Amino acid sequence: MPIEILEDRIAPASVLVVSLADSGAGTLRNAITAVDASGDTTNNIIFANTLHGTILLKSPLPAITNAVTIGGTTNAKIAIDGANKFQIFNVNSSSIDVNINDLTFVLGNSLNIGGPTVRGGGAIYVNDYSGTVKINNCTITHNRALGLSGVTESSGIGGGIFLSAGTLDITSSKITGNLAEGGHGTAASASGRSGEGGGVYVGSSGTLVVTLSTISGNVALGGNGAPGARGANGAAMTVGSAGGRGGSGGAGQGGGVWSYGIASVVKSTVSGNVAAGGRGANGAAGGNGGVGAAGGNGGGGGYAGFGQGGGVYSEGTLMLNSSTVSGNIANGNLSGLGGPGGLGARGQRAGGHGYGQVRSIGEGGGVHAAYGTLELVDTTVARNLADQGGGIFLYENTATQLDNSTIAFNKARQGAQGGGLWAYIESSDPVIVISTVIGQNVTGARGAGQDLCVNTGQAIAAYSSLIESFTAGSVTAPDSSLPVLENVSPLLGLLHNNGGPTWTCLPSSIRSPLIGAGTLPVDTGLPNMPTVSDDQRGHGRVVAGTVDIGAVEVA
Numbered sequence: 001m002p003i004e005i006l007e008d009r010i011a012p013a014s015v016l017v018v019s020l021a022d023s024g025a026g027t028l029r030n031a032i033t034a035v036d037a038s039g040d041t042t043n044n045i046i047f048a049n050t051l052h053g054t055i056l057l058k059s060p061l062p063a064i065t066n067a068v069t070i071g072g073t074t075n076a077k078i079a080i081d082g083a084n085k086f087q088i089f090n091v092n093s094s095s096i097d098v099n100i101n102d103l104t105f106v107l108g109n110s111l112n113i114g115g116p117t118v119r120g121g122g123a124i125y126v127n128d129y130s131g132t133v134k135i136n137n138c139t140i141t142h143n144r145a146l147g148l149s150g151v152t153e154s155s156g157i158g159g160g161i162f163l164s165a166g167t168l169d170i171t172s173s174k175i176t177g178n179l180a181e182g183g184h185g186t187a188a189s190a191s192g193r194s195g196e197g198g199g200v201y202v203g204s205s206g207t208l209v210v211t212l213s214t215i216s217g218n219v220a221l222g223g224n225g226a227p228g229a230r231g232a233n234g235a236a237m238t239v240g241s242a243g244g245r246g247g248s249g250g251a252g253q254g255g256g257v258w259s260y261g262i263a264s265v266v267k268s269t270v271s272g273n274v275a276a277g278g279r280g281a282n283g284a285a286g287g288n289g290g291v292g293a294a295g296g297n298g299g300g301g302g303y304a305g306f307g308q309g310g311g312v313y314s315e316g317t318l319m320l321n322s323s324t325v326s327g328n329i330a331n332g333n334l335s336g337l338g339g340p341g342g343l344g345a346r347g348q349r350a351g352g353h354g355y356g357q358v359r360s361i362g363e364g365g366g367v368h369a370a371y372g373t374l375e376l377v378d379t380t381v382a383r384n385l386a387d388q389g390g391g392i393f394l395y396e397n398t399a400t401q402l403d404n405s406t407i408a409f410n411k412a413r414q415g416a417q418g419g420g421l422w423a424y425i426e427s428s429d430p431v432i433v434i435s436t437v438i439g440q441n442v443t444g445a446r447g448a449g450q451d452l453c454v455n456t457g458q459a460i461a462a463y464s465s466l467i468e469s470f471t472a473g474s475v476t477a478p479d480s481s482l483p484v485l486e487n488v489s490p491l492l493g494l495l496h497n498n499g500g501p502t503w504t505c506l507p508s509s510i511r512s513p514l515i516g517a518g519t520l521p522v523d524t525g526l527p528n529m530p531t532v533s534d535d536q537r538g539h540g541r542v543v544a545g546t547v548d549i550g551a552v553e554v555a
Contacts, residue, residue, distance in 0.1 A: 022056060035066050036065045087108050114444065136171045140199075143179075144180075180195040189281075190247045211267060220276070238341075240295045263314060265323050295349070336357060373401075380405065388417040389412060416445065419450050506552055
């Protein structure tokens with residue numbers, strides 16, 4: 001009987017990792033290679049139950065180009081160490097789903113990954129992609145996205161994770177201590193580049209969902225500018241040339257998260273992150289005048305970069321639900337000094353001194369939102385710090401709704417610049433505040449604007465809310481049946497573990513005016529109206545027929 005010849009087939013991949021070595025049989029590297037080649041969509045990479053320890057990379061792992069679930073089915077405890085040289089996971093294929101479970105990513109470095117003007121994703125890089133990456137019960141810590149310094153400076157984006165497109169779903173995970181740093185200017189007068197998303201960066205075609213997770217201690221840092229070049233001395237009867245201008249510092253944006261797409265943060269904590277601008281460089285001295293000629297003018301100093309969104313920076317759609325944003329910082333930096341003028345020859349005048357620049361500022365210690373949509377539901381924003389908008393900074397074209405939330409104990413260093421909330425409001429993009437407290441915030445000088453500053457002729461529309469101190473004309477109450485409490489302390493206690501998945505601020509006294517003075521969300525005409533049945537801690541919202549103002553309900 002003749003033998004039937006079958007076509008070549010590759011069995012579906014379910015690959016067991018039994019070795020912590022970098023390469024060879026039974027390693028993670030070989031498992032990824034096998035999965036990529038399998039042609040199957042139900043792949044699993046499983047770590048042996050008794051395998052515990054660290055895989056130290058000696059070269060980049062293969063890109064993940066096929067659907068796969070990695071980890072999560074055994075009790076293995078595995079860390080992958082990029083040795084501060086290599087990016088760890090690179091997901092680079094469209095329309096595939098990748099699930100990553102129970103892993104630690106440490107010391108990944110995106111220095112050698114990306115295009116000529118950007119470096120991104122120290123631990124996980126997801127590019128040109130339309131599937132879903134799910135990260136569950138993972139720790140992503142001390143990874144870096146470092147922009148290059150040199151002939152071609154580049155930005156550093158997504159110190160922990162970079163996502164350009166598709167969906168990133170993070171659950172029960174910790175993203176801590178990661179860094180996105182822009183490259184420094186090195187050639188004369190070159191500017192530093194931006195650092196964006198110390199923990200996570202999401203591009204305009206990306207969707208981020210964070211649930212029951214912590215994003216903390218991450219840093220987005222702008223690069224420093226380079227000093228200008230000294231002006232050349234003039235020949236006989238020729239004025240010295242002007243000194244070069246100092247390079248500007250790059251922006252630091254989104255210490256914890258930078259999102260240009262759609263971002264949702266649910267029952268999670270964003271805390272202790274920093275966004276800081278790079279330093280502006282000094283201008284250079286002008287050249288000396290030649291015989292019988294004046295000296296050249298000194299170069300102007302470079303501008304320092306802004307620090308924006310210590311916790312979260314968003315230029316898309318951002319929702320914070322039952323979450324806490326606390327202890328984040330947005331810092332500016334020093335700008336450059338002007339250079340001295342060159343000397344004149346034989347009684348001719350010296351060149352003029354270059355102009356120095358003012359220090360840059362930090363905007364939005366907790367949240368900086370611009371050109372998009374911001375919605376807070378049952379959320380606490382507390383103990384954040386910036387120059388303007390200690391808690392939240394709203395810039396142009398940002399439709400905003402704050403529902404049953406607490407903005408308290410934040411600080412703006414500049415006087416009357418919105419310790420809790422700073423808003424640039426346009427009539428086409430209203431700011432609506434419902435059953436929310438904005439109080440007990442401070443600024444660099446006492447007086448109106450300690451809690452709320454609106455720097456346009458518009459005003460926020462408030463319903464059943466408490467706003468303690470605000471600039472004149474910045475609050476309206478459209479519905480007399482849902483009055484606004486003004487110029488009264490909410491009597492809140494400090495941020496504390498009061499039960500539930502995230503920390504909150506409870507009223508410190510039964511005399512607090514917040515108790516029983518709130519409402520459930522009202523129809524304001526904005527889309528995507530939330531359903532508020534529980535408070536931030538998960539307690540029922542309606543107690544004895546009433547609702548409290550703020551993120552928590554007092555039983």
